[in-house]
Amino acid sequence: MYVCLCVGATSQTVSDAVASGASTSKEVAAACGAGADCGRCRRTLRAIIASANQFEASASR
Numbered sequence: 796m797y798v799c800l801c802v803g804a805t806s807q808t809v810s811d812a813v814a815s816g817a818s819t820s821k822e823v824a825a826a827c828g829a830g831a832d833c834g835r836c837r838r839t840l841r842a843i844i845a846s847a848n849q850f851e852a853s854a855s856r
Contacts, residue, residue, distance in 0.1 A: 798843070799836040804829035809840060813847045820844070 796806050804827050812826035820840040824831035830840050 798839050799829035799832075801832035801836075802828035804836075806843060809843050810847065813844055818844060818848075 798804055798806050798809050808827050809823055809829050812823045812829075815826065817823045817826045820830045820837045823829055823840050823844070830837045
């Protein structure tokens with residue numbers, strides 16, 4: 796699914812950036828461009844980051 800139409804970034808692209816260490820929407824923007832232009836996708840970026848953090852926390856238990 797496309798998350799950022801400005802740069803054509805998909806949810807997988809964003810998830811890959813988060814898996815590579817991006818932990819804020821600004822870091823995701825630096826890694827793949829999503830959220831760097833108009834900003835309409837930043838809420839979705841933060842949700843993907845939070846979901847990854849929750850998954851990581853539950854996996855480490």
